[in-house]
Amino acid sequence: MIEQNEFSVRLLNWYDQTKRVLPWRDCPTPYRVWISEIMLQQTRVEAVIPYFNRFVSELPDVVALSKVDDDYLNKLWEGLGYYSRVRNLKKSAKIIVETFHGEIPNNIEDLESLPGIGNYTSGAILSIAYEQRFTAVDGNVLRVFARLMANRNNIKDPNEKKKVKKLVYSLLPIKRIGDFNQGLMEIGAKVCLPNGSPLCGICPLQDFCLSYQKKIVSEIPVKQIKKARKLEKKTVLIMSHKSLYAVEQRENKGLLAGLYQFPLLDGHFTLDEIQKQYHHALHIKKIDSAKHIFTHLEWHIEAYAMSFETTIGGYYWVDKNDIEHVYSIPNAFIKYKKMILGGAI
DNA sequence: AATACGGGGCA
DNA sequence: TGCCCAGTATT
Structure with missing residues (x-):
């Protein structure tokens, strides 16, 4: 007592x-x-x-x-x-x-x-x-x-x-x-x-x-057994037109709801598959992969950088300043954000 | 009762 | 790498 x-x-x-x-x-x-x-x-x-x-x-x-x-x-x-x-x-x-x-x-x-x-x-x-x-x-x-x-x-x-x-x-x-x-x-x-x-x-x-x-x-305390995280394959596309980059807004519910990201695909793809799908791109190249760990989830991210002669519908085309100061882009994408801001892409 | 939901710091 | 953090809402 x-x-x-x-x-x-x-x-x-x-x-x-x-x-x-x-x-x-x-x-x-x-x-x-x-x-x-x-x-x-x-x-x-x-x-x-x-x-x-x-x-x-x-x-x-x-x-x-x-x-x-x-x-x-x-x-x-x-x-x-x-x-x-x-x-x-x-x-x-x-x-x-x-x-x-x-x-x-x-x-x-x-x-x-x-x-x-x-x-x-x-x-x-x-x-x-x-x-x-x-x-x-x-x-x-x-x-x-x-x-x-x-x-x-x-x-x-x-x-x-x-x-x-x-x-x-x-x-x-x-x-x-x-x-x-x-x-x-x-x-x-x-x-x-x-x-x-x-x-x-x-x-x-x-x-x-x-x-x-x-x-x-x-x-003490006695800890419980935890479940393994689920793995998901993702592909990030860094699409650029002159000094602009494509971003999209995530849906309003669920993971990272309402935040912005670079165009994101489910699954991994070969350079060939990407080139076929984005045949009007001027230039496509594979860039660094990344891994992002959430509490319950693990993203294995591959990425391609591609440039275009014009902007493409369906995305916001924004400059570096907006990427840095206006759009909230979660840390899962921080590697690619830094590459863009640092001029590497 | 279990699961979804971020990200980082430290052993 | 795994654990857990001045938890809550949903299923």
Whole structure:
């Protein structure tokens, strides 16, 4: 049994002394907390920082976000991944403006009615921005408590999550709920590490940790067996006419929805097959291949560069500046984007 | 209950 | 290479 007051005092003291300086901690308004929490879903703090600063600088409030141009919005998210997050952000902003009078909701029902806000994010916003009595149990906290309690169950199991939430709730201090929650996550990020050995020697929660006492820290959390990724063959076409290049927009749902790419074919093809299909091209040559790994998918990409005397219908023909600054092209295509911008094609 | 959904950093 | 990250929505 963990003593509530002792636990939170240890945690908050450690947090006060060692917490990282993060842009969203400067001025934790509901808007800034909301944006940061969405960006931080499945995404490391270090990766988020530059995106967060640019995003809130360009779109400082809910109204600005609700009215922003979609292509420009995608550009602000380019490279961050999980692009449905940014679509949901704008959808939510519209709802907030239209039905919540422009105020980020301060209750869990309205908050979780917004697309992109689930159980973790609602708790994070309510506790950090509004100082309300809610937990924010993320992957860090699940790991920390699996170790604290020497729990070998699968921490991804929703049932286990509920148990952890209940326990964390019982440990919440009277004041500083937001700092307490952030402190737990900070322990997970900087001390009770996900890979490699946790830094138990500097852990303020060491006295409470059953895994540490039993010397089984390295065995927890128990990880599950994962499925192999599916492999897909893709062919990228770098089509050019003078200083213009062809791009196309991906469909509005599914993988990389609504983002732009260089013309993309399913499957691999010989130079001969490509020449037959694009017989009106002035010149075609095979260029570097690439591999791109998604969480659940692996693209094996082959590529051809081809030039044309005129532009061809069905594509946007854009210059280098637009490729760099206007169209959001995800990182699966970064090799070819760099080749174009660097003048290699 | 399982799967889709990005990308990067580190052992 | 494999793991996992301040998760959510869909099937």
